[in-house]
Amino acid sequence: MFTGIVEERGEIVARDDLAEAARFRIRGPLVTSDASFGDSIAVNGVCLTVVELEDGAFTVDVMAETLRRSSLDKLRPGANVNLERAMAAGGRFGGHIVQGHVDGVGTVVSISPSENWTVVRVAVPADLAKYVVEKGSITIDGISLTVSAIGHDREYGDWLEVSLIPTTLSETTLGVTATGARVNLEVDVIAKYVERLTGADRAEGQQ
Known part of the structure; x- marks a missing residue:
């Protein structure tokens, strides 16, 4: 779960278009500072799973359904994106209940x-x-x-x-x-x- 309080503005550094999917590499030094493989990070409001971490950047795989139903399909290297880590238990609830499931x-x-x-x-x-x-x-x-x-x-x-x-x-x-x-x-x-x-x-x- 997220709260909609953006932690940092990241940058798309690479995009690979795959069969029925896309892989993005995103620079985000703050959100990767304590991130681990399998963690959830919201990218422009879309909950995505970290599959790789390296030098202040993380990689996510985005399925075709998510690309169709969100604006992520328009993202290219150099684009800025809003980033937020999943809310920690006991953390401050500064926004509202955000699932990261774009409607x-x-x-x-x-x-x-x-x-x-x-x-x-x-x-x-x-x-x-x-x-x-x-x-x-x-x-x-x-x-x-x-x-x-x-x-x-x-x-x-x-x-x-x-x-x-x-x-x-x-x-x-x-x-x-x-x-x-x-x-x-x-x-x-x-x-x-x-x-x-x-x-x-x-x-x-x-x-």
Whole structure:
């Protein structure tokens, strides 16, 4: 499990495309400082398993299904990525419950900077919009954020907005993200459990 508090901004140093998979080598001195073979590290919000460690970098294998369902398929050497180690038992819970299981991919449709923060609007797939609420939690590229606004329009369909402070902009990839960029989205898992439970209750009541 993760919390969506990015520990460092890493860099893709190599990519090998394999049959129905890809292997990435990622530089991340902090997250590899105590990492071991088999550990989990979230890369732009995707939980991946360490298969090699060497000189402050780690290697992960990404299956075709994950490439199709996330923005990792667009990553090339030189790209920056958000990195977070799995939460240690007894560690600080600074964000919210993040599984590292991407639910879908959104698109950045506008970036509106101001003196003290920047508002980023992201178009959300229609099947995920029902899980997004104002002032609720959302994970964007592995970053735990609070939804500041939601809406729907003809041009982009369902969308959400997050307001980013300077620290988030400087310490994560959202600070260099441009409009049109694809970002990984993970909705609050509690919302999905509530939907499942209430749906089951309705089904039982109809029998």
